[in-house]
Amino acid sequence: MIGEVLVLMRDQLNAYLRGQTGKAASHAEDKVQLLDASGVADAVEFKVGKVTALLINIEQEQALRPADAFLRQMPDGSSQRVHRELRLNLYVLFVVRFKVYEQGLGMLSNVLRYFQTHPVLDHAQVPKLNPEIDKLTFELVTLPLAEQNTVWSQLRTSYHPSLLYRVRMVVFRDTDGALLSPVRTTELRAVRKP
Numbered sequence: 566m567i568g569e570v571l572v573l574m575r576d577q578l579n580a581y582l583r584g585q586t587g588k589a590a591s592h593a594e595d596k597v598q599l600l601d602a603s604g605v606a607d608a609v610e611f612k613v614g615k616v617t618a619l620l621i622n623i624e625q626e627q628a629l630r631p632a633d634a635f636l637r638q639m640p641d642g643s644s645q646r647v648h649r650e651l652r653l654n655l656y657v658l659f660v661v662r663f664k665v666y667e668q669g670l671g672m673l674s675n676v677l678r679y680f681q682t683h684p685v686l687d688h689a690q691v692p693k694l695n696p697e698i699d700k701l702t703f704e705l706v707t708l709p710l711a712e713q714n715t716v717w718s719q720l721r722t723s724y725h726p727s728l729l730y731r732v733r734m735v736v737f738r739d740t741d742g743a744l745l746s747p748v749r750t751t752e753l754r755a756v757r758k759p
Contacts, residue, residue: 570732571657597618599617609722623656624653625651650736685700686703687700703733
């Protein structure tokens with residue numbers, strides 16, 4: 566499912582960028598690509614003339630949890646005992662590398678503009694969104710310089726203009742839960758005796 570999210574982001578950005586340039590829907594003009602790690606020994610290489618998206622971190626979302634993490638209500642009203650959901654935030658780095666520096670910055674501005682105007686992707690906007698995902702929310706993350714240095718050192722490459730987005734939320738759910746017996750209510754009545 567994580568790969569599907571990255572592919573969806575790439576495709577949505579490419580469609581937006583094609584609309585900005587007025588070019589036909591051919592994939593030959595696609596400017597956004599996912600990181601091609603084939604043949605990379607140590608350092609990450611970014612293609613010239615492209616925006617490269619790569620996943621740099623996955624974090625578990627701790628703040629938004631259901632009241633009973635092990636109980637799911639089914640559409641028919643029944644309950645099901647399940648393993649706890651895994652709610653994940655993805656950190657995706659968009660890196661531009663162009664021969665003409667200003668052209669790269671312009672492309673980075675287009676990526677920023679897309680996520681500014683589309684901060685949430687749901688099924689109404691993107692029918693191709695995986696049915697297991699309710700919606701994706703995009704939040705720009707600004708790392709301090711020391712942390713940026715750490716990221717680029719881990720990638721073993723020199724700095725390139727880039728944007729980092731937190732993508733909320735990819736939820737992995739237990740699909741093989743056990744059905745629970747129906748809940749029975751006990752009714753207590755207080756009777757006053759004269």
